[in-house]
Amino acid sequence: MFEEVKQALEIIRPALQADGGDVQLVDVTEDGVVQVKLTGACGHCPMSTMTLKMGIERTLKDKVPGVKEVVSVQ
Numbered sequence: 001m002f003e004e005v006k007q008a009l010e011i012i013r014p015a016l017q018a019d020g021g022d023v024q025l026v027d028v029t030e031d032g033v034v035q036v037k038l039t040g041a042c043g044h045c046p047m048s049t050m051t052l053k054m055g056i057e058r059t060l061k062d063k064v065p066g067v068k069e070v071v072s073v074q
Contacts, residue, residue, distance in 0.1 A: 001066055002028045008063040009036075012056055016042055023056060032068035034060055048072070 005028050016022050021042025026035040036056065038048050045051070057070035 001032075001064060004064045005034055005060060005067065008060050009056075011063070012059055015055070016040075016051070021045070026073050028067075032066045034067055034070045035073045036070060037074070038072055 002025070006025050009023055009025055013023060016038075017040075019041055021038060021040040023042065024037045024039060026037055028034050034057075036052070037043075038045075038052065042048055042051060052070060052072055057067075060067045060070055
């Protein structure tokens with residue numbers, strides 16, 4: 001599932017980079033929790049929670065079967 005998530009993040013990445021941010025894949029747990037690190041402008045943006053849940057999580061759940069949740073780690 002790690003590689004599938006990594007490929008799906010490539011769909012999201014251009015939009016984040018356009019706003020001066022990016023996302024790094026940290027880990028995917030066996031129970032479907034994707035751990036990511038928001039970097040650049042996304043790392044400290046007040047809207048980062050919305051980006052994480054409404055953008056990244058929604059896209060990953062749609063593209064990769066088995067993804068249950070996306071969480072941000074430091």
